[in-house]
Amino acid sequence: MKDLKEKTIRGGLARLCAQGADFTLRLVSLMVLARLLGPKDFGLVGMVTALTGVLIMFRDFGLSAAAIQRPIVTEEQLSTLFWINILVGAGLTLLTAAMAPVIAAFYHEPRLVAVTAALASSFIFNAAGVQHGALLQRQMRFTALAVVSTISLVVSTAIAIGGAMAGYGYWALVAMTLTAPIINTVGFW
Secondary structure, rough: HOOOHHHHHHHHHHHHHHHHHHHHHHHHHHHHHHHHHOOOHHHHHHHHHHHHHHHHHHHOOOHHHHHHHHOOOHHHHHHHHHHHHHHHHHHHHHHHHHHHHHHHHOOOOOHHHHHHHHHHHHHHHHHHHHHHHHHHHHHHHHHHHHHHHHHHHHHHHHHHHHHHHHOOOOOHHHHHHHHHHHHHHHHHH
8 A cells, every 4th residue: 555655646746847848848949939930830730730639539439547547457358458549549540631622622622732731640650659658657757758758849849949940831740740659659669
């Protein structure tokens, strides 16, 4: 019981620190990127985010909660949940990519086809890491989760700022959006 209490307190503190770092990094990165990029750059990515933001709600269909809450989980069940997540992620990726021409036509902005197709791949990257993140939660490794989350935000922000300084415009924001789930997944694995 003492070990559970220590893990809970340590995990809570780690999560609190990660939330503070997350807030600070996002605020600073937004201020820096707002100076380097124009409103149109943010607008282009925002147009696609309107769709992907809704689809993110379906990214794991609650399967990660099943792995966390179930008293005993076998390797076979974990493997099955992983592959279901991959299929859901692939389905969301394909659906979003298929919607790219529709989104571009709706907004009368042909650049949105490439932006939507690129951002669609974030679903498969998230899917590859969701079960591993659930396992870390199940093992109460909240500090590890917080560290991975903070590192992915720092790296994705650095990539976005570097891309913006190099003149990549809205692609810097796309790179930031794609880098975060990739680094999260690698860290969770």
